[in-house]
Amino acid sequence: MSSHALGDTAVLTGRSLRHILRSPDTIITTAVTPIALMLLFVHVFGGAINTGSAESYVNYMLPGILLITIASGVAYTAYRLFLDLQGGIFERFQSMPIARSSVLWAHALTSLAANVVSVAIVIGVALIMGFRTGASLALWLAVAGILVLFTLALTWIAVIAGLSAKTVDGASAFSYPLIFLPFISSAFVPTASMPGPVAWFAENQPVTAIVDTLRAMFAQQPVGSGIWIALAWLVGILAVAYVFANSSYRRKIS
Amino acid sequence: MTTDQSLEPAIRVEGIEKSFKDLHVLRGVDFTVRAGSIFALLGSNGAGKTTLVRILSTLLHADAGAATVNGCNVATHPHEVRQSISLTGQFAAVDEVLTGRENLILIAQLRHLKNPGHIADELLARFSLAEAGNRKAGSYSGGMRRRLDIAMSLIGTPPIIFLDEPTTGLDPQARIEVWQTVKELAQGGTTVLLTTQYLDEAEYLADRIAILHEGTIIQNGTLAELKQLLPPAKVEYVEKQPSLEEVFLALVSDKDNSDGGSDSRGEGSVRAGKDLP
Numbered sequence: 001m002s003s004h005a006l007g008d009t010a011v012l013t014g015r016s017l018r019h020i021l022r023s024p025d026t027i028i029t030t031a032v033t034p035i036a037l038m039l040l041f042v043h044v045f046g047g048a049i050n051t052g053s054a055e056s057y058v059n060y061m062l063p064g065i066l067l068i069t070i071a072s073g074v075a076y077t078a079y080r081l082f083l084d085l086q087g088g089i090f091e092r093f094q095s096m097p098i099a100r101s102s103v104l105w106a107h108a109l110t111s112l113a114a115n116v117v118s119v120a121i122v123i124g125v126a127l128i129m130g131f132r133t134g135a136s137l138a139l140w141l142a143v144a145g146i147l148v149l150f151t152l153a154l155t156w157i158a159v160i161a162g163l164s165a166k167t168v169d170g171a172s173a174f175s176y177p178l179i180f181l182p183f184i185s186s187a188f189v190p191t192a193s194m195p196g197p198v199a200w201f202a203e204n205q206p207v208t209a210i211v212d213t214l215r216a217m218f219a220q221q222p223v224g225s226g227i228w229i230a231l232a233w234l235v236g237i238l239a240v241a242y243v244f245a246n247s248s249y250r251r252k253i254s
Numbered sequence: 255m256t257t258d259q260s261l262e263p264a265i266r267v268e269g270i271e272k273s274f275k276d277l278h279v280l281r282g283v284d285f286t287v288r289a290g291s292i293f294a295l296l297g298s299n300g301a302g303k304t305t306l307v308r309i310l311s312t313l314l315h316a317d318a319g320a321a322t323v324n325g326c327n328v329a330t331h332p333h334e335v336r337q338s339i340s341l342t343g344q345f346a347a348v349d350e351v352l353t354g355r356e357n358l359i360l361i362a363q364l365r366h367l368k369n370p371g372h373i374a375d376e377l378l379a380r381f382s383l384a385e386a387g388n389r390k391a392g393s394y395s396g397g398m399r400r401r402l403d404i405a406m407s408l409i410g411t412p413p414i415i416f417l418d419e420p421t422t423g424l425d426p427q428a429r430i431e432v433w434q435t436v437k438e439l440a441q442g443g444t445t446v447l448l449t450t451q452y453l454d455e456a457e458y459l460a461d462r463i464a465i466l467h468e469g470t471i472i473q474n475g476t477l478a479e480l481k482q483l484l485p486p487a488k489v490e491y492v493e494k495q496p497s498l499e500e501v502f503l504a505l506v507s508d509k510d511n512s513d514g515g516s517d518s519r520g521e522g523s524v525r526a527g528k529d530l531p
């Protein structure tokens with residue numbers, strides 16, 4: 001059964017990548033909101049925000065913007081999975097002798113590919129807006145690794161949402177809190193400026209650890225112990241979401 | 255293989271029960287389907303036809319009872335069952351974003367067949383979709399979509415095919431095309447289990463007809479056997495007028511199609527079927 005798992009996943013991934021290529025608007029929509037936020041923060045709010053560092057504000061906020069890009073991108077993953085479930089095509093796949101896991105993995109890999117493109121677009125715009133980094137190739141690869149982990153963790157949350165949603169709107173609603181989470185973190189303003197309980201939440205939620213790590217990498221600063229907290233969050237969320245996604249998949253197909 | 259098929263029925267259903275919460279959809283269904291025959295499961299909406307097809311195609315677990323398809327138990331050996339079946343669900347299961355040809359290639363690849371492109375082209379030609387092959391399936395008419403759907407089901411020539419209400423929502427011409435395809439399949443040795451709510455469809459296509467009503471099979475037999483359940487036919491004079499379907503087909507279609515249409519006319523037994531206990 002598992003002998004075909006890779007081949008089946010490749011075929012099904014090819015199928016959903018074709019969906020994206022034929023409606024690239026989903027990738028563009030994913031990139032437009034973060035770019036608008038970036039323009040808003042850099043050119044409207046940015047002047048009044050004191051980050052306490054010598055960096056330009058676009059450098060400061062890009063990590064948070066990238067996380068928002070991914071959080072809104074995975075909404076489409078849930079949406080695509082939900083549409084497959086609604087149409088008859090999902091049942092056709094389930095009644096065929098294909099590896100059961102390949103259907104979900106195809107959506108997960110497609111999600112990864114789509115988010116890589118969206119993130120690349122956003123970074124491109126940030127470069128035009130003055131984002132600069134002296135990061136080496138190794139640091140860029142580390143940044144990419146963390147963003148890939150973040151995408152996969154959120155993708156499996158999206159799979160849970162897509163599998164359990166009753167309506168199209170419900171399928172993507174899970175992403176709103178995820179998109180909002182960076183605002184209550186160190187992504188746009190230092191947490192020290194927030195009132196007590198909010199600051200406590202901001203300092204202890206995963207986005208702050210991830211944002212601080214990415215920011216340190218872009219600035220070629222030492223990442224300290226923050227990277228381990230970030231990785232622990234990412235691997236933990238990924239593992240829990242993966243287990244829950246697969247158990248709700250099994251409930252769905254049996 | 256062939257000796258097996260002649261002894262063992264292609265599908266054997268014994269005491270299948272299924273409830274959704276308090277709703278007892280299937281209350282002990284039994285029947286067998288001979289290999290290479292067309293078996294029609296007739297029933298009104300909500301009779302449980304789709305639930306039964308979903309159980310037989312491994313999409314749903316039964317609460318009680320057992321079913322074997324091509325000699326394999328659907329509950330304990332679902333993967334083996336999936337090797338020998340193909341399901342055409344109630345709603346055309348095609349990928350609307352892909353072209354017709356890409357849909358066929360996708361299924362051929364998932365069935366791990368060689369030359370998926372060649373298989374796709376052959377099926378497009380066979381189902382008169384060659385010209386539309388490179389158009390998105392989303393732009394197809396209902397009949398074309400259904401033909402593509404059935405063509406996708408034939409890839410890999412599974413010995414058993416489930417057709418769940420294959421002609422619901424089709425216009426009369428498309429319906430006749432589907433009927434012809436089903437007949438050809440059975441002639442080629444494929445076992446077909448089809449569900450339908452149309453009495454004339456069961457009458458025209460099926461070797462055996464089972465009537466599913468309130469969760470059980472209340473009658474199961476050939477058309478002739480079912481007709482004998484009612485008192486012998488009285489001879490009455492009835493003026494033979496063309497049905498609207500015949501008029502419609504004669505007006506809109508070429509000669510070939512209207513011939514196929516006149517085959518399907520039963521002589522009043524359609525109405526009699528409704529009065530069975």
